[in-house]
Amino acid sequence: MAQTDGVRFVSSSIKLPSFTPFSQSESELHVCTPPRKPYFNFNFHRSAKFISNFFGNPSPDHCFRGFLKNLHPFCSASLKLAETKPPTSNENSRSSFHNDGEDHGAVAQSKNVGRIRTAEEERVLISEVLVRNKDGEELEMKELETEALNSLKASRANSALTVKEVQEDVHRIIASGYFTSCMPVAVDTRDGIQLIFQVEPNQEFHGLVCEGANVLPSKFIEDSFRDGYGKVINIRRLDEAISSINGWYMERGLFAMVSGVEILSGGIVKLQVSEAEVNNISVRFLDKTGEPTAGKTRPETIIRQLTTKKGQVYSMIQGKRDVDTVLAMGIMDDVSIIPQPADGTKVDLNMNVVERKSGGGISGGGGISSGITSGPLAGLIGSIAIYHKNLFGRGQKLNLSLERGQIDSIFRINYTDPWIEGDNKRTSRAIMIQNSRTPGALVHGNESSGSNLTIGRITGGVEFSRPLRPKWNGTAGLIFQRAGAQDESGNPIIKDYFGSPLTASGNIYDDMLLAKVEAVYSSSVEQGSSMLVFNMDQGIPVAPGWLGFNRVSGRARQGFIVGPACFVVCLSGGHVAGKFPPHEAFPIGGTNSVRGYEEGAVGSGRSYAVASGEISFPLIGAVEGAVFGDYGSDLGSGTSVVGDPGGARNKAGSGYGYGVGIRVESPLGPLRLEYAFNHLRMGRFHFGIGQRN
Numbered sequence: 022m023a024q025t026d027g028v029r030f031v032s033s034s035i036k037l038p039s040f041t042p043f044s045q046s047e048s049e050l051h052v053c054t055p056p057r058k059p060y061f062n063f064n065f066h067r068s069a070k071f072i073s074n075f076f077g078n079p080s081p082d083h084c085f086r087g088f089l090k091n092l093h094p095f096c097s098a099s100l101k102l103a104e105t106k107p108p109t110s111n112e113n114s115r116s117s118f119h120n121d122g123e124d125h126g127a128v129a130q131s132k133n134v135g136r137i138r139t140a141e142e143e144r145v146l147i148s149e150v151l152v153r154n155k156d157g158e159e160l161e162m163k164e165l166e167t168e169a170l171n172s173l174k175a176s177r178a179n180s181a182l183t184v185k186e187v188q189e190d191v192h193r194i195i196a197s198g199y200f201t202s203c204m205p206v207a208v209d210t211r212d213g214i215q216l217i218f219q220v221e222p223n224q225e226f227h228g229l230v231c232e233g234a235n236v237l238p239s240k241f242i243e244d245s246f247r248d249g250y251g252k253v254i255n256i257r258r259l260d261e262a263i264s265s266i267n268g269w270y271m272e273r274g275l276f277a278m279v280s281g282v283e284i285l286s287g288g289i290v291k292l293q294v295s296e297a298e299v300n301n302i303s304v305r306f307l308d309k310t311g312e313p314t315a316g317k318t319r320p321e322t323i324i325r326q327l328t329t330k331k332g333q334v335y336s337m338i339q340g341k342r343d344v345d346t347v348l349a350m351g352i353m354d355d356v357s358i359i360p361q362p363a364d365g366t367k368v369d370l371n372m373n374v375v376e377r378k379s380g381g382g383i384s385g386g387g388g389i390s391s392g393i394t395s396g397p398l399a400g401l402i403g404s405i406a407i408y409h410k411n412l413f414g415r416g417q418k419l420n421l422s423l424e425r426g427q428i429d430s431i432f433r434i435n436y437t438d439p440w441i442e443g444d445n446k447r448t449s450r451a452i453m454i455q456n457s458r459t460p461g462a463l464v465h466g467n468e469s470s471g472s473n474l475t476i477g478r479i480t481g482g483v484e485f486s487r488p489l490r491p492k493w494n495g496t497a498g499l500i501f502q503r504a505g506a507q508d509e510s511g512n513p514i515i516k517d518y519f520g521s522p523l524t525a526s527g528n529i530y531d532d533m534l535l536a537k538v539e540a541v542y543s544s545s546v547e548q549g550s551s552m553l554v555f556n557m558d559q560g561i562p563v564a565p566g567w568l569g570f571n572r573v574s575g576r577a578r579q580g581f582i583v584g585p586a587c588f589v590v591c592l593s594g595g596h597v598a599g600k601f602p603p604h605e606a607f608p609i610g611g612t613n614s615v616r617g618y619e620e621g622a623v624g625s626g627r628s629y630a631v632a633s634g635e636i637s638f639p640l641i642g643a644v645e646g647a648v649f650g651d652y653g654s655d656l657g658s659g660t661s662v663v664g665d666p667g668g669a670r671n672k673a674g675s676g677y678g679y680g681v682g683i684r685v686e687s688p689l690g691p692l693r694l695e696y697a698f699n700h701l702r703m704g705r706f707h708f709g710i711g712q713r714n
Contacts, residue, residue, distance in 0.1 A: 144181035148213025155204070155219050165199055165222050165253065172197045176216055187216070198257035199223060223254040227288035234294040236277070236334050241269060246290070254284065263292070274338035276360065276368060296334045297360070300367040302327065307375050309354075316376055319414045323347055323374065325440060335360060335368050347372075350439070351418075352380055352411045380411030402426035416440070428475055428509075431457040448487040451498075455480045461506060463608040463621035465517055465666050474517065476604045477530075478504045484537065496539040504602060505530030521664025525602045526566050533568040534561045549580040549587055552712075560599065570599030574607075578712070586638040591713055594630040596658075603663045607655070610676065612707040615653040617678025617699035624674040625667035626655025633713065637684060645684040649695070652677040676700050682707075 152169040153159060160166045172193040175186035187205050194203045201221040208215045226249045231242050245262040249255070263279045270277040281293030304323050306316030327343040329335065340358045347356045355375040360368045385405045406422035417438045424431040433455045441448050461474045484498030506514050506523035513529040516522055524531045535558045542553040555575045562569035574595030581588045595607055603625075609615060610623035614631055631653035637645045654675035659667035667674065680697030690711035698704050 142183045142185065144183050145207065145214060146181045147176065147178065147207075147216045148210075149178050149215045150176045151215060151217045153217050153219055155202070155221050157217070157219065160220075160222065162222065162253070165220075168197050168199050169194050169203075169218060169220055173218075176218075182216070191218070194218060194220060196257075198255040198259075199253055223256075225251055225288050226254045226290065227251070229290050229292070231292045231294060233280075233296060234292075235296055236275065237266065237269065237294065242266065242292075254288070254290070259290065266292075266294070274336045274340075276335045276337070280366075295366040297366055297368045299329060299331050299333050299335050300363040300369050302329070302331065302370045302372065304372045304374060307355075307373050309375065316374070317380070317414050318352060318374075318376060318411060318416065322414065322416050322440075323372065326350065329370065335370070340370075347374070350410075350416050352377055352416060381407075381409035383407050402429055415442070428460050428473060429458065431455065431459075433457075446487050448485055451484045451486070453480070453482060453484070458507070458511075461523075461604055463611075464604050464606050464625045465523075465670075473509060474514065474523070475507050475509075475511075476504060477507050477511075477513075478502055482535075489540070492542055492544055494541045494543075496537070496541075498537045500535045500537055501533075502535060503530050503532050504604070506604065517664070517666070517669075519664075519669040521603070521666060521669055523603060523664070525568055525600050525663055528566070531568055531602050532564070532566065534563050535559065536561055549582040550578075551580070552576075552578040556595075560601070568600055568602070570597060570601040572597045572601065572605070586636055589633075589635045589637070589713075591633040591635075592631070594628070596628040601663075603666050606662045606666070609653040609655055612693075612695075612709045613713060615651040615676055615678050615699075616649070616680060616695060616697035616707050617651070617703070617705055618676060619705070622672065623653050623676040624655035624659050624672045625662060626674070627658035627661045628656040629658075630654055630656060635713070640683070643686040645691075647682045647684060647693075647695070648680075649682065649697075650677065650679040651697075673700075680704075 150170070150173065152166045173190045174193060175182060176190045191203045191205055194200055199222055201223055203221075204219040206217045206219055208217060226246070229242070229246050231237075234242065245265050249258055249262075259282070263282065267278050276297035278295060279292055280295035281291075283291040283293070285291055302324055304316070304320040306314050308314040326346050328346075329339050329343055344356045344358060347353055353374050354377050355373075357373045359371045359373065361371060363369045383406070385403070387401065387403050402424050403426070404422060404424040406420055408418065408420045408422075410416075410418050412419055415438070418436070420433070420435045420437075422431075422433050422435075424433075433453065435454075436452045438450045441450050455478070457478050457480070458475050459478070461476045465474060480500060480502045482498055482500030484496055484500075486494060486496040489495045505528075506517075508514050515524055515527070515529055526532075537559075538557045540555045542551070544551040553575070554577075556573065558572045560568045560570045572595065574593070576591070576593035578589060578591045581590075597605070597607075606625045606627060607629040608621035608625055609629050609631065610618035611620035614620075615623050631651065633649065633651045635647055635649040637647040640646045652675075655667065657674065659665060659672065659674050676699060678697045678699045680695055682693060682695030685692045685694075693707070693709040693713070695707040695709075696704060697707060
C-alpha cells in the first residue's frame, strides 16, 4: 500500500488544553483554571511500552480508549458567587463556595436566597441555569448550548445544589466532547442565584495530518474523519475515529496503533501512528525440554520460507502462516515465533524450532489401485520407502520407494529441492526416475481369455514448480517416457485379443518427450472450497518415430454450504490432438469418474466430459452421509482412438450413475464408501480416499 504520511486537509485555528489525568482529591478540592498550552497531546511512543501493549492486552484499541476516557482536562469545579451590578451594600453578597479540607466553607447569600447547611456539605438554591461563553456572552452556535444543557443532570432551575453536584455536571459537559473548558459561576440577581456554566467550545475541524501510517490506506483515514470536516471538534468522535483505525490494524493482525494525538492551531488534528516494523529475524534451536541446542538445518533455509520480511509491519496472521509453512517442511516437531521490542517501534522476531530426531528413515504403507477390479486381493498395493527429508541441512528430500500389488509395480527414485538456492520466486525442483507396470484395464479391459495386459513405462525427467499468485501454483517440466504393452509374464505385445494395435508407432514401445505445464488453484481444503486444475502435455518428436501430440485436460470443483449440508459440483474434461498411444486415451467410469461402473467401463475416448453433483450432510460425529449423481461421455470420440478399444469391448461411450455413501474423516482425508447404480440399474460398491477429483 502507498505511504499515507501526506494525508492533509485545509487548516484553520483551534485550541485545546493539555489533557492530564486527575486524582479524586484534586477533583474535589481545587478550582479549575484554564490551561496554558494551546493543544492536548498524549504519547506512549516508546518501543518497550508500545510492544508490551500487544502482549499485555489483546486489544490495543481497548487500551487507547481506556486511556482517553480517563483524560479530564477540567476535572474540578468551584462554585463562585459573583456580585451583580450595581453591587449591593451587603459585603457578603459575593463569596466563594469551597471544600478544600478546612472549615471555612460559609456561603453568604442575599435576603431572597435560602440557605441549607448540613454537617458535611452545604446546598445553594439555584433559580436559573445558563450556558455562556468565557466572556459571559451567549454562544454563537445554539446547538452547542443545547448540547451543554442536555449534559446536565443535577443542575436545574429551582434546585438546591452542592459543590460536588455542580462539579459532576462540569465533568458531564466536558465529557460531551464539544468543549475545551467549563467554569461554573454563581451570580446573585434580584430573582435569585443564577448558575452560569462558562464554556469554551472547541473550534471547527479543518485539517488532518497523519504520520507513520505506511500500510494504512489513505482513503480509510480520510473516510474516518470526513464526516467531521467543518464541524466543531468532538473529542468523543475523535476517539471513535481513532478506534476505527486501531480496529483496521487489529482485523489484519498488524502490530500497529495510534500512539499519539495532537490538536494544533488552525483546526489541524495530527495523528502519530506507530507501526511495528520487523527489524531482525533469528532462529533458535531447542531440544524437547526447551533448552538451546545445535541444529542440523541451516537457519537461512528456515528463514527463506517466511513471507514475513525485514522492514514489513509485523502481522500475527502472517506469522501464523509462516509457522505452518515451516512445519510443512516435515523436518520440525514444533515452531513458534516470539516478537521482542527492538529500536524505536521495531520488533525482532525470534523463531524457536524443535527439529525431529532424524531427517531420514524407512516407512511402509499400502493403497488401492483403481485399475484392478477382480481377484482375491483386488487393487491392494503394499509399499516401502527409504527417505531423507533434510539433505545437507537445506530441506532437500531424497526418496527411494517400491510399490507392489497383484499386478502393479512401481520403483521410483525422486529428488526434490523445495526451494532452489538463489531463486527469489520460491521455485522448487523435482528430478524423477521411475520404472512402472500398471494395469491396462482402464482402457483395454480384461481379455476374453481372463488374462490382463499391463502397460510398462520407463520415465525420467525434471519439473519446476512455484507459486504464481495467492492460491495459485504452477508447474512446468520435461519428461521422457518409453511405454509399451506386456502380457502377464512381462513379455512385450503389440496387439490385443481383438487384433487391435497397442502402440501408436507399431513398435513394441512408443518413445515420447513431453513438455508439461500445469496450473492449480485451490481456495482451501475445507468443504465449500473451490479447486481448478489445468494440464497440458505436448509431445515433441525430437527423433524419427517419436510421438508428437497435444493433450489438454482440466477439472474443477466448487462447494456450497447450505445450512448443515454441503453441495459439491465437479466438472472435468479433456482432448488429445495428434498421434498418441491407445493406452493414453481418457478412461470413463469408476470411483473418481462415473460411479456404478467398473473402472473405464463407460468409454475410452480421445475427448471426454464428466459431471458430478453431491450433497453431504452430518450424521454422527465425524461420519457424514452423501447422495450423489454422475454423468460421463466420450463425446463420440471413441472410434478415433487407435484400435477403437472402447468399441471392440462394447463400451457404451456414455452413462450415468447415482447412489448413496458415507464419509469418515481421517488423517489421510475423507474415507469414502459408496454404493451406486448405473443406467442398467446394476449396483456396485466404491471405496476412495480424499476429496473427489
